[in-house]
Amino acid sequence: MKKIDLVQKSCAVLIMMTLLGIFACKENKKVDTEDSESVETTEQIKEPFFKLSLAQWSINKMIRKDGVDPYSFAEKAKNWGFTGLEYVSQLYPADLENNEYSEAAMAAFVEKSNAEAKKHGMQNVLIMIDRQGNLAVNDEAERNEAVERHKKWVDAAAAMGCHAIRVNLNGSMVPxxxxxxxxxxxxxxxxxxxxxxxxxxVENHGGLSSNGEMHAEVMKAVNMDNCGTLPDFGNFCITRNEDWSCKEEYDKYKGVVELMPYAKAVSAKSNDFDENGDAIGIDYSKLLQTVKDAGYTGFIGVEYEGSILDEEAGIKATKDLMLRIAKELN
Structure with missing residues (x-):
């Protein structure tokens, strides 16, 4: 009987060890799966190195041709997945230009814009200023008048919590x-x-402002910590033909490299896309790598100007491209 008991006990121990081994393997597999899922989740939620803003010019056709209310900008940008707003001064003619940018008109613009941004949880980033005079014109009196006209926009930007205004540097073509x-x-x-x-x-926006080297020289000479650049991926045409086609174009990749050391905002220009969703004529991988290498982590504004896709589709295509490239760069 004792020999039989010993055999039975030995079998029981073997069975128990086997079962424990099986459970241990199952547990290990469970942990491995969880770790794998955790890594995958981390990869999926990795944030881009920049924040996304929308340039209001991307919906200029909706506003100018279709009669869309420019104050719906915040709501649209929110619905399309943006967090920042880049306003365009010339898209409010009924309120501003037609009232000669009076103090009351400017105050109403600020109040309405702030209310919409707050309502939709959006951040006011900057205002793009147009039609307020040429800041680089040779005539000093005219230049000073342009400076004065821009001051009210500085005040508006401050009242809206923006960090900047974007200006054009139009003037002489003699370097x-x-x-x-x-x-x-x-x-x-x-x-x-x-x-x-x-x-x-200052955006590279035609004329000599689109010459990256000269533009950078101006920044270096001004040498003020609140004066900088807004490199645009697509605005490097210096002179145009009568049909508005580009006559002289600066190398965009060289230009962005030259402007990034002074950049406090960036504009991701786009027009058309190929079947892979890449921007035609603009190497986003190369340009976003340049932006990242410069240590820039602020807002990059989507500015769609194409004609094949409608504005909403073009905006979304640009945003998707930026996020895809950002993931590859990270």
């Missing part, structure tokens, strides 16, 4: 004349903007 006038106009406007804690940003 030395343009640089001297640009330095003077920017220094005067930036000195005023500094008292309001607002940045003055």
């Amino acid at each position: 030395e004349e343009w640089k001297a006038s640009a330095i003077d106009g920017l220094t005067k406007l930036s000195s005023y903007a500094k008292t309001k804690n607002i940045n003055v940003l």
Whole structure:
């Protein structure tokens, strides 16, 4: 009997060890699966190195041709997955231009814009200023008048919680004349903007402002911490033909490299897309790598200007492209 008991006990121990081994394997497999899922989830939720804003110019056709209320900008941007707003001054003609940008008109614009941004939980980033005079024109009196016209927009940006206004640097096509006038106009406007804690940003937007090297030289000469650049991926045409086709174009990749050291905002211009969802004529991988290498982590504004896709589809295609490229770069 004792021998039989011993055998039975030995069998029981073996069975127990086997069962424990099976449970241990199952448990290990469960942990491995959880770890794998955790890694996958981390990969999926990795954030891009930048924040997404929408340039209001992306819906300029909706506003100018279709009669869409420009104050619906915040709601649309929110619905399309953006967090920041980049306003365009010329898209409010009924309220602003037709009222000669009066103090009351400007106050109403600020109040309405702030209310919509707050309602939809959006951040006001900057205002793009057009039709307020040429800051780099040779005539000093005209240049000073342009500076004065821009001051009310500095005030509006401050009242809206924006960090900057975007200005154009139109003027002479003679390099030395343009640089001297640009330095003077920017220094005067930036000195005023500094008292309001607002940045003055110059976009490459035609003329000599689209020459990256000259543009950077102006920034270096102004040498103010609230005066910087807004590199645009697509606006490097210096001169145009009568049919508006580009006659002289600066190398966009070289230009963005030259402007990024002074950048306080970035504009992701797009027009058309190929079957893979890549922007035609603009290497987003190369440009976003340049932006990332510069250490930039602020807002990048989507600015769709195409004609094949409608504005909403073009905006979404640009945003999707940026997020895809950002994931690859990370």
